[in-house]
Amino acid sequence: MIVCIIKHDWTGPPAAAQHGIMPHDHHDHPHALLPPDPALRVKALETILTEKGLIDPAALDEIIDTYQNRIGPQNGARVVARAWSDPDFKAALLADADPVLAELGYYGRQGEHMVVVENTGLQHNMVVCTLCSCYPWPLLGIPPGWYKSDAYRARAVREPRKVLAEFGVTLPEETAVRVWDSTAEVRYLVLPMRPEGAEGLSEEDLAALVTRDSMIGTGLAKAPGEAPS
């Protein structure tokens, strides 16, 4: 078995914190670990706004819990699996996604509209937000670091095929690539093509083939039997 180090933009807690060592010189007077400057600034804003009655701290915890634990690409995968299995659902989803998604409980808390774009042999869709990082939160959760990077935001529009190749996606010559630029008002979800050999699978099994990247358009759905990623 090959063990690989997966590189992502999280380096884990500092080594000192992992070992319970205080990164501090005064060992005779240990105090609470001082959070980094931005963390203190966020705490300051929270305290000021709470004292003024402008925010409810419990609501903050609820929002964090929602995005950390309850909302993620599994939501979008369920929608895609259903669209692959149910032609009427798919037609309704492509025609006007908002009511269809609202019925499933996936509505935009920021009042945005959802548009679902379908991949075909002739057109591959890819989503970006050149403004900042607008993303279909209710369906995919919080975007990955690369989606928010300057590199992706600039290059997805300029050289989408090259970016796709870096994600390991090579499309046939006859497939055009269309890039959709998200805004505060409109967010996009890519409906990937159903992989070969997926006929007859249950919605649950189909959903397992739908990766986050396939719904952003920087990946394809997995083939049945392909190792989980």
Next chain:
Amino acid sequence: MSECAEISAPEPVFAEPWHAQVFALTVHLNEAGRFSWGEWVERFSATLKRHGLGRELDGGEDYFRAWLETLEMFLAEQGAASPAEAEVMRSRWEEAYLSTPHGEPVRLQG
């Protein structure tokens, strides 16, 4: 494709607790009607653009620093939290951390 591509570790949703806090604070203020999401995006994208002029932003820590800066400016603009208020409160929290024995809950002094 290498065999490595088949093995993957889940990325944390938020790399640092304060990323989650500043995100939640902004979403909550929007949902409480303090500003529209369009107003937020307009300001945030301007900050990102400004920060990205001198160097390429990687979408991680620098992204949330830009987010925090935008929120601070927006709240100052709205009169909800002035820079002076924010600085005083930040110092009070720093003082609280530095004067609380390790392992005890950190609270603001009086």
